[in-house]
Amino acid sequence: MKLDARQIETRTQELYEKLRAAGLKVTLQRLAVYRVLLQSHGHLTAEQVHQAVARDNPALSLSTVYNVLETLVKIGAIGEITTDGGTKLFDRTPGDHHHFIDTETGEVIDLDDSAGVKLDLNALARRGFAVEGAKLTVYGRRKK
């Protein structure tokens, strides 16, 4: 699901705020990388980000992409997930949320509240586990 122009505008404003709040500079490279993620379907590898960025900014190096992505994750502007194969994907949407991975296409789909997944971890607390977060990945096929 792609974001529309309005959402991209809003999210870009948020990036400005998050960078300032963290005392970091607003650079062309950070904007470019962030916008590529916003304009994508949501989940890209560092390499894919680099290729997409390179269309408009051929000089932007891969190591800078890694750098910027790490920074953006750190300030909570984007998220990061690791798939079973070990591939790291950068996620337009920050914060805890669940994912569905299509086993045929490899496509990653965000499962937000409307997906209706019910997860109850209360029993863990009673067994001595202090829960801080949880990540759920569901595998299967999406019917069109």
Added chain:
Amino acid sequence: MKLDARQIETRTQELYEKLRAAGLKVTLQRLAVYRVLLQSHGHLTAEQVHQAVARDNPALSLSTVYNVLETLVKIGAIGEITTDGGTKLFDRTPGDHHHFIDTETGEVIDLDDSAGVKLDLNALARRGFAVEGAKLTVYGRRKK
């Protein structure tokens, strides 16, 4: 949680059967790698398996460890999980089950049925997702 001698014996018998069923040879290397996992706390990297195996079998190479681990995963004798950092861990216990990762120690703990985690994915089916499997990883701290 470590397995006792009886459980290790039973699981070793199972390995023989699974290898035969798959038409594969029972080799000293496969037994050694498998036993290291059985005797561990349950989740090891390939490197850790290699080091543990090397105590008794210094000649057993790292590439063989990778080879054997892949084979054991393929025949369903052991499992494989990928942590958030991207580290691959080999899991004494095969098949779908959930995990708890202690954010302080990094320790991985299996959450079996007795942990009481409730997960309901039925709503996904109604939304066009044909679920084949699901992996849940819970983060937090375990109180002693």
Added chain:
DNA sequence: GTCTAATTAGGAATAATTCTTGATTGACTA
């Protein structure tokens, strides 16, 4: 015991990510 395909050892090759260093730049100040 012999035979043969499967398996292994050892090291080279690969892929993804991180590190290093000198050059460049954004943002503050005057």
Added chain:
DNA sequence: TAGTCAATCAAGAATTATTCCTAATTAGAC
């Protein structure tokens, strides 16, 4: 509107984990 400087970036070397390659070895059938 330019000067200053710490932050940031580009480029490529280094590292890490894993896979691949090939010749030598071995399990299991006969």
